[in-house]
Structure formats: C-alpha cells, structure tokens
Amino acid sequence: MRWSGQQLGVEQAGALPGLARLNNLVRSVQTPEFAGVTFHEVLAKSALNRVPGQSAMPFGWTINPYRGCTHACAYCVHPDTMITLADGRERAMRDIQVGEEVLGTRVDGRYRRYTPAKVLAKWSTRKPAYRIRLADGTTIVASGDHRFLTERGWKHVAGAMSGAEQRPYLTTSNRLIGFGRSGVQASISVMSDDYARGYLAGMIRGDGLIFRGEYRRARGGINRVNQFRLALADVEALHRTQGYLRRFGVDLSTFEFAPAMPTRRQMVGIRTARRSHVETVESLIEWPEAPSAGWDAGFLGGVFDAEGSCSRGVLRISNSDEAILASIERGLARFGIACTRDPARSNGVANVRVLGGLPARSAFFNIAQPAITRKLSLVGAAVKTVADLRVVSIEPIDGGPEELIDITTTTGDFIAEGVISHNCFARPTHEYLDLDAGADFDRQIIVKVNVAEVLRPELARPSWHHEPVALGTNTDPYQRAEGRYSLMPGIIEALAESGTPFSVLTKGTLLRRDLPLLQEAARLVPVDLAMSIAVYDDELQQSVEPGTPSTKARLATVTAAREAGFDCTVFLMPILPYLTDTRAHLDHALREVKRAGGTSVIAAALHLRGSVKPWFMEWLEREHPELVPRYRAMYPGQAAYAPKDYRRWLGERIHPLLRAHGLARGREDPVTGGVRSAALQPSGDLHRDALAAGPASLGGPATLF
Numbered sequence: 001m002r003w004s005g006q007q008l009g010v011e012q013a014g015a016l017p018g019l020a021r022l023n024n025l026v027r028s029v030q031t032p033e034f035a036g037v038t039f040h041e042v043l044a045k046s047a048l049n050r051v052p053g054q055s056a057m058p059f060g061w062t063i064n065p066y067r068g069c070t071h072a073c074a075y076c077v078h079p080d081t082m083i084t085l086a087d088g089r090e091r092a093m094r095d096i097q098v099g100e101e102v103l104g105t106r107v108d109g110r111y112r113r114y115t116p117a118k119v120l121a122k123w124s125t126r127k128p129a130y131r132i133r134l135a136d137g138t139t140i141v142a143s144g145d146h147r148f149l150t151e152r153g154w155k156h157v158a159g160a161m162s163g164a165e166q167r168p169y170l171t172t173s174n175r176l177i178g179f180g181r182s183g184v185q186a187s188i189s190v191m192s193d194d195y196a197r198g199y200l201a202g203m204i205r206g207d208g209l210i211f212r213g214e215y216r217r218a219r220g221g222i223n224r225v226n227q228f229r230l231a232l233a234d235v236e237a238l239h240r241t242q243g244y245l246r247r248f249g250v251d252l253s254t255f256e257f258a259p260a261m262p263t264r265r266q267m268v269g270i271r272t273a274r275r276s277h278v279e280t281v282e283s284l285i286e287w288p289e290a291p292s293a294g295w296d297a298g299f300l301g302g303v304f305d306a307e308g309s310c311s312r313g314v315l316r317i318s319n320s321d322e323a324i325l326a327s328i329e330r331g332l333a334r335f336g337i338a339c340t341r342d343p344a345r346s347n348g349v350a351n352v353r354v355l356g357g358l359p360a361r362s363a364f365f366n367i368a369q370p371a372i373t374r375k376l377s378l379v380g381a382a383v384k385t386v387a388d389l390r391v392v393s394i395e396p397i398d399g400g401p402e403e404l405i406d407i408t409t410t411t412g413d414f415i416a417e418g419v420i421s422h423n424c425f426a427r428p429t430h431e432y433l434d435l436d437a438g439a440d441f442d443r444q445i446i447v448k449v450n451v452a453e454v455l456r457p458e459l460a461r462p463s464w465h466h467e468p469v470a471l472g473t474n475t476d477p478y479q480r481a482e483g484r485y486s487l488m489p490g491i492i493e494a495l496a497e498s499g500t501p502f503s504v505l506t507k508g509t510l511l512r513r514d515l516p517l518l519q520e521a522a523r524l525v526p527v528d529l530a531m532s533i534a535v536y537d538d539e540l541q542q543s544v545e546p547g548t549p550s551t552k553a554r555l556a557t558v559t560a561a562r563e564a565g566f567d568c569t570v571f572l573m574p575i576l577p578y579l580t581d582t583r584a585h586l587d588h589a590l591r592e593v594k595r596a597g598g599t600s601v602i603a604a605a606l607h608l609r610g611s612v613k614p615w616f617m618e619w620l621e622r623e624h625p626e627l628v629p630r631y632r633a634m635y636p637g638q639a640a641y642a643p644k645d646y647r648r649w650l651g652e653r654i655h656p657l658l659r660a661h662g663l664a665r666g667r668e669d670p671v672t673g674g675v676r677s678a679a680l681q682p683s684g685d686l687h688r689d690a691l692a693a694g695p696a697s698l699g700g701p702a703t704l705f
Contacts (some may be wrong), residue, residue, distance in 0.1 A: 006607050012509050039481065039581060044448040047491075048469070058277045060467050063455065065487040067446035070648045076125055076404035078141035082181065084415035086116035088376030090366060093405050093416070098122050104381055105420055112177075112383040117409040129402035130157050131395050131562065132170065135388040136182035136359070140398065140417045143404055147422035149177040149413070151385075153539045154422055157394065168542055170345075172391050178419035179358040180387040181366075186629060188297045190369050196244040198298025201285040203241050204230060205324055206306030210282060212275075222234030226278040231257035231269035237305040240371040242270050250277045296331040300368035310375050315361050320348040335367050357386035362418060389419060389517050445481055452490025452534045459498035468526075469495060469502045478508030489517055495526045496521035503528035505571065509549045515564040521564070530569040531558050535580055536589040543623055544576075555596040562597035570663075572605035575650065577634060578627050578640065586654055587653035590661040601663040603654055605642040608635050 030328060049062045081092035086101035103118025125141040132682065134140075140148075144158030152174065188195055188614045204210070208230040214222050228250075232238045236534030242252055257269035272278065277392055288295055303324065308317040316330055325341065329352055337360050344350040347603060354360050358381070365376055379441050406423060407414065458464065471477045477488055492514060495502045502525070504511065504518075510530070521527050533554045535541040541551050547555075561568040570593045575581050580589075593601055608616055613635065621628050642650075658664040 018051055030409050034260055039445050039447050039484075041447050041449045043450050044454050047448070047451045061469045062473045063451070063469055063471050063477075063491060064474050065448050065451045065477055065485075065491065066479060066481060073616040076127060076143045076146060076406040077421065078129065079124075079403060079405050080406075081140065081142075081416050082418075084378070084418070085363075086377070087373045088365060088378050089369075089373075093407075096122060096405075096407060102407075102409060103378060103415045104409055104413050104622075106622055109626070114378045114381050114383065114415075115411060116379060117411040117414060119407050119409055121408040122405065124403060125406045126401040127404050128272045128400075129397045129404060129488075131393075131397055133155065133389040133392045133395075134176060134180060135392050136180045138180040138182060138387075138389065138417050138419065139471070140419070141402070142416075142421075149422070150174045151177065154542055154690045158396075161411065162553075166550050167575060168538075170391055170394055172393070174391045175385065176389040176419040177385050178389065179362050179384060179385070180389050180413060180418040182359055182387055183362065188294050188367070188369070190240075190298075190301075192294050194292045194294030195246075195298035195301075195369075197284055197288075198246065198291070198295035198300075199302035200241065200244055200281075200298075201287075201295075202299040202302025202304070203237065204228075204281065204285050204302075206303045206319065206320070207232065210278060212278060212282075224275070225273075226275040227271065227273050228278045228281045229269055229271040231267045232370040233265040233267050234305070234374070235268055236371040236373060238268060238270060240305075241302075245270075245281065245284075248280060250280050252277075291331075293334065296334050297367050297369070298678060299327060300331045300364070301370045303373070304364075304368055304370045305372050308370070308375065310361065313358065313361070313381055315354040315364060315462040316342075316351040318349050318351050320344070320350065325350060325352055332364075337364055337367075341599050359383065359387035359418070383420070387418075389527050409616060411696050412619060418595075447481065447485055448487070449485065451487055452494055455491060455494045455604065456498075459494060459500055464498075464500075466498070466500045469500055470505070471502060471507035472530075476508050478503065478506040480508075480510070482510055483513075484506070488514055492517050492521050496527075499525055501526040501528075503530065505530045505532060507532040507545075507548050507554055511557055512560045515560060515566075518566070519564055527566070529561050529566045530571055531555075531561070531598075532571045532573070533558075533589075533593070534571070534573055534575075536585065536592055537580070540579065544619075551592075555592060558593070558596040558598050562599070567599040568597065569600045569602060570598040571600050571604075574606040575603060575654075576606055576608075577646065578630060579624065581650055581653070583653060584656075587657055593660045594663060598663065601658060603650075603658075605647055607642070608640050613640075615676070630675070 047063050049064060051060050051062060077093055079092065081093045082090045083093050083096055084103040086103050088103075096121050100119050101116045102119060103114055105112050106115045107113075127145075129141050129571070130144055132140045132142065132148075142148075146157050147154045148157070148170065150170070153168065155168045155174060157170055159167040190199075190357050192195075208228065209225045211225065212339065214224045215697075217223055218365060224247050228236055230238065230241060234414065242254075247251060251274070252272050253272040255269050255271065256266065258264070258267040260266035272281075303319070304315075304317055307319050308315070310316075318326075319325055329341065331337060338355040340353050340355060342351040342353060354364055354493070358378070370376065398653070409423055413420055415421065471488075477491075482488055492502075502521075504527075511531075518527055518529070533551055533555050535544055536551055538551070558568045558570060572586075572589060572593075575586075580586070590601060617628065617631065620631055634646060655664070
C-alpha cells in the first residue's frame with residue numbers, strides 16, 4: 001500500500017511529520033521489550049499493494065504489514081561517554097553536534113588507521129544498559145546492541161549462543177581495540193587560576209623572553225629597560241597566553257615577529273615594556289613551593305606548547321634548563337605517566353620522553369590540555385593496542401532503561417572512552433512518509449494493525465482473480481516486531497481461505513512459529529517459502545548484516561521448513577563482487593544450503609540504487625578500501641546494476657556449482673549463462689534491513705545473471 005493513498009488532508013497535532021496527515025493513526029506506543037522504539041499503530045485502508053506495471057518484479061501483488069524494521073540494532077552509549085574528536089581533544093557524547101568531526105578509523109592496506117569522521121546524525125533513546133570494565137581501568141556504559149571492535153572482530157555488548165538473540169557478543173575472553181583511558185583523571189579546568197599560572201610558567205620559561213636591565217645614556221643618565229616578549233607560529237597558544245596575562249592585569253600589544261616564508265610559517269608576537277607588567281609576569285612564573293595538581297597540569301600544557309612535539313607517536317619535551325626538565329618529570333610522575341630522560345646533546349638540550357605509547361599520550365593530552373591542535377592530532381596513526389583492554393566484566397545496570405545517545409558518522413565508527421566503537425548507519429526507507437532516514441527506520445515502526453481485517457474483503461471481491469501474492473518484498477514480515485503483533489497468522493489464514501497462493505521471503509527465524517499454520521494453508525493453496533541468506537563468512541556477515549539473525553540460525557530455519565514438508569528456496573543475494581563471489585565462498589555457501597535441506601538457490605549480483613549507493617560505498621571504504629576503485633568502475637555514476645560482462649562471468653562460475661550441489665532452478669540464460677528469474681524474487685528493500693549499521697541498503701530489483 002502506498003501511503004500517499006492515505007493522506008486525507010487531516011492534520012493531527014503532535015503526530016510525526018508524515019503521520020500528521022493521516023486520520024487513521026490509532027495510537028503510538030512504547031514498550032520496555034523494545035526500548036527506544038515507537039510503534040505507530042495505524043488502520044490501513046487496504047492491504048494488497050499492486051506492483052507498478054513497469055516494475056521488473058515477477059509478481060503483481062504484495063502485502064507489507066510493517067514499514068520500518070526492528071531487525072536493525074540501536075547502537076548507543078551513555079551521554080557522559082568521552083568521545084575523541086578529530087583534533088585529538090575529547091568531549092562528552094551529550095555535547096557532540098551534527099556536522100562536527102570526531103575521530104574514526106579506516107582500513108589502509110594491512111593496517112587500520114585513525115581518520116576524521118563527520119557526524120551525520122545524532123539521537124537519543126532509553127534502553128537497558130550495561131557497564132563494561134576493562135583491565136586498564138576504562139569503564140564504558142552502553143546498550144546491549146552496541147558493538148565494539150575486538151581482536152576477533154566486531155562484537156555486541158550482549159547476545160546469546162543460540163536462539164533469536166544469537167550473535168557475536170563480548171565475553172571476558174575478549175580484548176577491545178584502541179588506547180583506552182587509563183590514567184585519565186577528572187579534567188582540570190583550563191579556566192582555573194592554578195592551571196593558568198602553571199601554563200604561563202611552562203610557556204614563558206620554555207619560549208618567552210624577559211629582560212630587565214639598565215644602561216647609561218651617551219649624554220649621561222641611566223635608562224632602565226623592562227621587556228617581555230613571546231613569539232610563536234601557533235596562534236592558539238599565543239592567544240591562550242595573552243588571555244591568561246590579561247586576566248592578571250597585563251596589557252600586551254601584538255606584532256609580526258617574522259613574515260611567512262616558503263619554508264617557514266609567519267610568527268606573531270605579544271609584548272609589553274611596562275615595568276609593572278613585566279614584574280607581574282615574573283611573579284606569575286615563579287616556581288611554587290608546593291605546586292597543586294592544577295598548576296602541574298598547566299605547566300605540562302604550557303611547556304609542551306612551547307617546547308614539545310609528538311612525531312611518529314613519540315611525545316617528547318625538550319629543554320636545557322635542569323629546573324624545567326625536573327619539573328616536567330615531577331609533573332608526569334604525579335599523574336602516573338611514565339617517562340625517561342634521553343642523554344643531553346652537545347648543546348645541552350635533553351628530551352623528556354613519555355613512555356607507554358598511545359594510551360600514555362592520550363592521558364597526557366587529557367591532563368595537560370595543550371592549546372596547539374596540530375600537536376594533538378591522531379589522524380594517520382596506526383591503530384595499535386598497547387593498553388591492557390581485556391574485558392574484565394559486563395554487568396547489566398539495574399534501575400530500568402538508561403538515557404543513551406547514538407551518532408552516525410561517515411566512517412561508521414568513532415572512539416568512545418578510547419576504544420573503537422561501531423555506530424548505526426542511516427537507511428533511506430522512511431522518506432516516503434517524511435520520517436527520518438536514519439533513526440526513524442529503526443525507532444518509528446508503522447504497524448498496520450488491521451491488515452488482516454482489510455485483507456479479507458479485498459480477497460472476497462469479485463474482481464480479485466486470486467493472483468499470487470508475495471510477502472517480504474519490502475520489509476521483513478518476520479522481523480522482531482512480529483513477535484509482539486502477530487499479524488502474519490491472520491494474513492496467512494485470509495490468503496488460504498480465499499484460495500490465493502502466496503510466497504514468503506524472510507531472513508527472520510520467527511518464521512518457525514507459523515510453520516504449523518503454513519502447513520494448514522498449504523493444504524488449500526500453493527505456498528512457497530524462501531530464506532534470504534547472502535553471506536556465509538561469519539565476520540563479513542556481521543559487518544554487512546549486524547542486526548539480523550546469524551547465517552547459522554537462518555540455515556536452521558531452512559531445516560525446520562523442510563522438516564515441516566515445505567520446499568525452501570534460499571536467496572543467495574546479493575553476491576558482493578570481490579568479497580563473496582570467489583569459487584570457494586560460493587561452493588561453501590551452496591554446500592551449507594544443501595546440508596540444511598534447501599531445495600534450490602536463486603543468486604543475484606549486487607544492485608545499488610539511488611541514495612543507497614553512497615551509504616554502501618562508505619561502508620566499503622571503511623571495511624575494504626582497496627576495493628573502492630573496482631566498485632566505482634563497476635557502478636559508475638548513476639549505474640545501479642553490475643556490468644553484463646561481470647554477470648556473465650558470475651553466471652558461468654556459479655551455474656556449475658548449482659548443478660553440482662543439486663540446487664539449480666530455472667533455465668540457463670543464453671546471454672549471461674546464469675539463472676533466469678524465478679517465482680520468488682525480492683525487491684531488494686529486504687536487504688536494507690540487513691545493513692542497519694553498515695551500508696544503508698542493497699535495494700532494488702535483484703540483478704539475476
């Protein structure tokens with residue numbers, strides 16, 4: 001049913017934008033069972049949906065009891081979770097804004113590297129939460145659906161070994177990937193006087209000039225000179241220093257110290273020649289007898305901005321003054337950051353070098369909070385886990401659902417509490433109803449609660465010719481929400497009693513609940529069942545289809561359907577070029593289908609339509625960047641279908657395997673050498689559900705070979 005047929009011109013205050021125009025909204029409900037999801041129960045005007053005549057679909061009618069899908073996971077963390085920004089600084093998740101750049105990752109050859117990631121969307125929800133504790137002391141609060149990168153791939157916080165919740169999940173045998181937040185203490189405010197005094201001491205002792213002297217004039221008399229000057233190429237540190245000095249009553253003038261040159265940046269300076277101001281500067285940078293934590297943090301920040309560097313992941317601060325070097329060492333020791341002093345060079349300059357890799361570097365930046373952004377950036381650094389990020393415990397938090405926040409980024413991940421965290425990709429499926437293409441697809445589920453009631457009179461019309469009806473061609477009829485609403489039994493009974501043949505395509509294991517009812521229906525009308533199982537590599541399947549039942553669980557459903565007396569076709573689609581089109585993968589997939597009892601296989605190459613393509617390409621760039629040029633060549637511009645030559649090649653590869661495993665169906669296509677279109681064929685929107693946190697969709701008509 002197209003929702004445009006329900007827009008009767010009646011605006012309903014308080015409803016979602018698209019739903020406000022419907023006068024058939026019964027209620028919007030939430031339930032703890034589906035925390036963060038709102039079900040908008042509507043009274044449908046019709047149930048049967050005619051497929052447009054120009055469509056390539058081999059069926060004429062569909063029924064879609066749901067819009068939106070609860071297959072998709074909601075990945076979310078606590079609002080206080082510290083998120084690493086692209087410039088190396090940190091900010092609480094609650095303060096992250098759409099359009100900002102955070103730190104994500106990308107695969108670069110053999111390595112995963114840190115890279116900027118733009119925040120595309122942000123939303124909040126309430127869900128049961130878990131507290132994850134790591135061996136280094138890092139603590140994270142996240143939903144059970146949230147996923148973190150481990151040494152064994154992406155894993156959910158919570159899951160099960162079998163059943164509907166079967167999926168890879170964290171255990172105390174896992175180690176997360178990243179740098180953690182060990183040693184990062186409560187943030188010391190850069191606005192405090194103690195921090196300001198410490199910063200001025202580190203900056204001015206490290207890079208400033210104070211001169212107080214006198215000289216005799218040629219004509220007699222004494223001229224007394226007082227001067228303070230600081231010149232830097234990085235204006236961030238200069239502005240911070242100037243702001244602190246003004247707070248303490250020191251007025252400064254700004255001047256160009258050195259112009260920009262082809263090999264050198266411009267240097268800007270601040271200065272004063274007033275005796276009282278110079279004396280104030282001298283008093284501000286005196287060594288305190290008992291420095292506070294704020295002073296030490298400020299000193300480390302100031303001296304790092306003045307004399308520090310972070311090259312190739314090594315953080316060091318250089319100076320020749322023993323008092324400065326000793327103060328650096330004492331401050332680092334205070335905050336538990338290990339360091340060593342390298343031997344002094346011939347000019348007397350020595351380096352204090354921070355030990356401990358990226359975890360110690362991150363801790364230093366969060367404590368010292370230096371001003372110069374270019375020295376903080378982690379962009380380009382290889383992801384190496386030095387910290388002890390073993391999972392120590394995973395505990396559900398009592399007290400009901402917690403407020404949690406999720407974001408969508410261009411890389412599909414971000415750094416939360418120093419570990420690599422997956423996020424949710426938006427899917428462009430709700431735009432037909434003016435609903436958000438990201439969170440709303442998962443959280444705003446349209447439920448046609450009366451679908452069976454309106455279906456019966458439609459099937460009883462004299463004009464109804466009992467044409468085959470396909471279910472599962474848009475959104476999955478056996479998604480998790482079906483366990484709550486049980487709409488399918490009424491649909492099955494209405495179709496069977498009217499003498500209407502039908503087919504069901506799903507990737508939901510809930511199909512097993514209705515097998516007895518389907519057996520009864522099959523005594524009256526032809527019933528075709530099909531299970532969508534595209535990927536047979538566990539790691540890749542979780543990357544591409546994170547919100548769906550595992551391949552193992554779906555194969556078990558195929559077996560259950562066969563034991564109930566049904567033939568069960570398996571849709572091996574989409575086949576992903578260079579990922580799942582190898583002979584070994586296809587042979588393994590067909591062997592598993594045959595072992596499960598599958599009676600035939602329909603295969604199709606990847607199809608990328610419309611707004612789906614950018615989302616898929618972002619997933620590909622993140623997970624398999626080496627394949628991006630090949631995919632762009634295969635799917636140039638607006639092209640949605642794989643090239644005919646590729647489809648011919650793929651057909652020639654898979655058809656002998658289909659015959660060898662006894663899974664061939666249909667006649668060989670003389671053009672592509674593959675399999676012709678069969679009775680069951682998804683529109684491809686079903687695959688959108690599979691990519692809840694990866695590419696948005698593999699939608700559109702399946703491209704058969």
